[in-house]
Amino acid sequence: MTVQSRAQELAAQDLAHLIHPLYHEKAQEGALIIERGEGIHVWDVNGNRYIDGLSCLWNVNVGHGRRELGEAALRQMEQLAFFNNYTGYAVPSAVQLAARIAALAPGDLNAVFFTSGGAESNESAFKMARFYWNIQGRPSKTKVISRMDGYHGVSLAAMSATGMSVYWDRFGDRAPGFYHAVSPNQYRLGNTPEETARLALDSIEEIIRREGADSIAAIIAEPIQGAGGVIVPPPSYITGLRQLCDRHEVLLIADEVITGFGRTGTWFAMSQFGVQPDIMSFAKGVTSGYIQLGGIVISERMQRALAAQPVDVKWMHAYTYSGHATACAVALANMDIIEREHLADNAKTVGAYLLRALEGLRNLPHVGDVRGFGMLGRVEFVADPRTKQAFPAAARYGDRVVAEMRKRGALTRNRADVVCFAPPLITTETQVDELTGIVREAVQAVDAAL
Numbered sequence: 001m002t003v004q005s006r007a008q009e010l011a012a013q014d015l016a017h018l019i020h021p022l023y024h025e026k027a028q029e030g031a032l033i034i035e036r037g038e039g040i041h042v043w044d045v046n047g048n049r050y051i052d053g054l055s056c057l058w059n060v061n062v063g064h065g066r067r068e069l070g071e072a073a074l075r076q077m078e079q080l081a082f083f084n085n086y087t088g089y090a091v092p093s094a095v096q097l098a099a100r101i102a103a104l105a106p107g108d109l110n111a112v113f114f115t116s117g118g119a120e121s122n123e124s125a126f127k128m129a130r131f132y133w134n135i136q137g138r139p140s141k142t143k144v145i146s147r148m149d150g151y152h153g154v155s156l157a158a159m160s161a162t163g164m165s166v167y168w169d170r171f172g173d174r175a176p177g178f179y180h181a182v183s184p185n186q187y188r189l190g191n192t193p194e195e196t197a198r199l200a201l202d203s204i205e206e207i208i209r210r211e212g213a214d215s216i217a218a219i220i221a222e223p224i225q226g227a228g229g230v231i232v233p234p235p236s237y238i239t240g241l242r243q244l245c246d247r248h249e250v251l252l253i254a255d256e257v258i259t260g261f262g263r264t265g266t267w268f269a270m271s272q273f274g275v276q277p278d279i280m281s282f283a284k285g286v287t288s289g290y291i292q293l294g295g296i297v298i299s300e301r302m303q304r305a306l307a308a309q310p311v312d313v314k315w316m317h318a319y320t321y322s323g324h325a326t327a328c329a330v331a332l333a334n335m336d337i338i339e340r341e342h343l344a345d346n347a348k349t350v351g352a353y354l355l356r357a358l359e360g361l362r363n364l365p366h367v368g369d370v371r372g373f374g375m376l377g378r379v380e381f382v383a384d385p386r387t388k389q390a391f392p393a394a395a396r397y398g399d400r401v402v403a404e405m406r407k408r409g410a411l412t413r414n415r416a417d418v419v420c421f422a423p424p425l426i427t428t429e430t431q432v433d434e435l436t437g438i439v440r441e442a443v444q445a446v447d448a449a450l
């Protein structure tokens with residue numbers, strides 16, 4: 001079978017049988033079928049090479065084709081692929097991974113519950129917050145505040161926390177008790193960082209006052225909002241969040257699903273802000289996407305509260321694959337790589353270089369905002385950079401930039417006219433130059449066709 005006919009057959013079978021995330025059949029026509037990866041590159045079934053400008057979905061932190069992660073999975077599978085991890089049992093790799101994450105997590109975050117991904121982690125975080133308040137004798141504290149432009153997954157409660165209405169439309173009622181505050185992106189309207197922080201914090205406080213602190217279990221926040229368009233908050237916003245939670249006796253859930261495991265320059269982004277959440281969600285980078293795994297870490301205070309209950313008051317929350325032996329073994333090997341190759345440091349230094357390179361695009365006529373934090377970056381395109389006036393939605397400028405980038409050998413994703421960047425943490429400065437060179441050419445091609 002020729003390369004071309006194999007590609008055609010796969011494309012036909014795909015359209016016939018596979019429903020993808022965020023799916024419409026028409027949008028799937030001409031899909032790239034990726035079958036190999038090495039380092040920061042992936043190859044499609046036709047043999048074309050692409051820079052993976054978003055680490056797939058912000059998750060392949062150590063890059064593609066790491067044999068030792070496959071070997072770790074093989075070793076574990078040969079010995080014991082899976083055993084249940086329900087109370088009364090344990091598997092060594094899950095125990096070791098929990099201890100290792102607890103040692104690296106901010107402050108006294110100390111006890112881990114494992115899941116298979118980000119949405120499950122946030123579901124677990126919400127239920128943990130409710131459970132905690134319940135056993136503290138405060139069962140009315142069940143509501144959750146999140147922010148607009150936040151992304152926390154799409155299972156029903158996670159979807160209800162996600163602050164982008166495109167994920168709610170046409171799915172009927174959202175889960176009750178979820179409220180959305182303003183995102184810390186008010187700098188877009190010309191506000192200073194301090195004003196931005198205050199407006200966003202005031203918006204949360206307003207919800208707490210309206211609903212009553214006695215009904216609020218937790219606030220969930222990504223330290224850097226990722227899928228919402230790499231929204232980097234002023235540091236005072238994150239410290240303000242902690243103070244606000246303390247003032248109202250509300251738990252702070254940090255959703256570090258994207259920012260964890262070196263992405264922002266430390267193991268977890270909250271450490272960079274000097275803030276300890278009560279619960280931290282993680283997924284993605286914990287295994288660099290080589291296998292599904294996620295989890296939450298809770299503070300020692302919460303852990304003690306659980307332990308203080310009579311034995312029949314159990315945390316009745318469970319997933320078959322919680323603490324999956326193979327997934328945990330891969331995570332341990334992945335963390336070895338991050339540590340050995342100093343990938344968090346690389347995210348910091350090369351991330352700073354990436355930000356400077358993206359700033360260098362400002363001389364293009366439609367570049368509005370450019371921001372970054374660690375190995376996360378964003379370029380926002382606007383019709384008029386002086387007035388910040390957006391393109392009409394029909395122009396689909398961001399979509400067109402991403403499509404032109406793909407033609408030139410680089411992949412990433414956009415949210416409307418914000419193009420996001422999160423290359424693997426192994427990326428070099430030379431590779432950043434190549435990536436941003438492609439972005440420049442892509443933007444010039446879009447501008448030429450306007």
Ligand SMILES: Cc1ncc(COP(=O)(O)O)c(C=O)c1O
Pocket residue numbers: 057116117118119120122151152153154222226227255256257258283284
């Ligand atoms: C911050 C954040 N939280 C949660 C999720 C959901 O993770 P999953 O898709 O593994 O359910 C994502 C996914 O992109 C995310 O970016």
